[in-house]
Amino acid sequence: xxxxxxxxxxxxxxxxxxxxxxxxxxxxxxxxxxxxxxxxxxxxxxxxxxxxxxxxxxxxxxxxxxxxxxxxxxxxxxxxxxxxxxxxxxxxxxxxxxxxxxxxxxxxxxx
Amino acid sequence: xxxxxxxxxxxxxxxxxxxxxxxxxxxxxxxxxxxxxxxxxxxxxxxxxxxxxxxxxxxxxxxxxxxxxxxxxxxxxxxxxxxxxxxxxxxxxxxxxxxxxxxxxxxxxxxxxxxxxxxxxxx
Numbered sequence: 301x302x303x304x305x306x307x308x309x310x311x312x313x314x315x316x317x318x319x320x321x322x323x324x325x326x327x328x329x330x331x332x333x334x335x336x337x338x339x340x341x342x343x344x345x346x347x348x349x350x351x352x353x354x355x356x357x358x359x360x361x362x363x364x365x366x367x368x369x370x371x372x373x374x375x376x377x378x379x380x381x382x383x384x385x386x387x388x389x390x391x392x393x394x395x396x397x398x399x400x401x402x403x404x405x406x407x408x409x410x411x
Numbered sequence: 412x413x414x415x416x417x418x419x420x421x422x423x424x425x426x427x428x429x430x431x432x433x434x435x436x437x438x439x440x441x442x443x444x445x446x447x448x449x450x451x452x453x454x455x456x457x458x459x460x461x462x463x464x465x466x467x468x469x470x471x472x473x474x475x476x477x478x479x480x481x482x483x484x485x486x487x488x489x490x491x492x493x494x495x496x497x498x499x500x501x502x503x504x505x506x507x508x509x510x511x512x513x514x515x516x517x518x519x520x521x522x523x524x525x526x527x528x529x530x531x532x533x534x
Contacts (some may be wrong), residue, residue: 334522337458344507344527345458347436350520388458390519397472400448400460400517 303328304389304403311409312379320406322372322389328401332392334372336365339386339405348387349374376408384410413437415508415525424530429532430497433508433525434489440489441466446511448521448534449482449493451504459504463517471517500530505529 305323307402312318336349347356347363352372353380362377372391376383419431433447440447449461462472464482472480481494491508506528509521 309455332518337521343520344524347522349519349528350512350522356522360462390458390521397470397519399473400463400471402460404457 302404303401306403327395328393367408417525429495444514453504
């Protein structure tokens with residue numbers, strides 16, 4: 301059971317907009333920034349969004365992040381076939397002396 | 412360019428100790444502001460944080476693993492190490508080392524990841 305809650309799957313056709321939610325609590329998302337990771341099949345996760353809405357160099361601007369209260373979202377605009385991957389949200393959690401927590405992951409399928 | 416190269420056995424017997432290393436190239440593992448972590452992913456499942464260590468030796472561990480896990484550094488080899496004792500089948504997973512974004516502390520994003528190491532616990 302993951303500390304952060306994500307839907308297990310999401311899908312869309314090429315060009316569509318897909319939104320993935322990440323729900324937490326006051327000890328994690330409510331008081332710390334959220335990061336998003338993309339994991340293509342058979343590869344290590346890659347940082348996609350950090351500090352709620354910042355993109356690392358090289359990440360297309362069709363990926364965007366937002367946070368409100370104890371929830372966060374990742375939006376993929378203009379969905380492309382290469383976006384088919386698993387997406388994980390992560391954050392610091394202030395409970396239990398501090399820890400990193402993740403969501404269970406959302407599998408995005410491009411139809 | 413910073414790179415993390417993982418190494419270690421792919422098979423560990425139940426009750427024994429799992430040991431993995433992560434060699435850092437392109438930066439000094441003990442440079443001020445550096446934080447390093449280990450994460451694992453059981454087959455077909457999500458990410459699980461194992462622990463994080465700072466350049467000064469401060470550690471944070473996943474409470475569910477505390478007592479079995481130790482993260483340390485060997486500055487002479489620029490290596491990060493993970494040991495997990497008394498392993499069980501549930502410790503079977505892909506293991507990753509990663510860097511927390513420079514100067515962001517343990518709360519910071521994991522911006523550089525090692526390639527991965529699959530570890531199977533089986534007799």
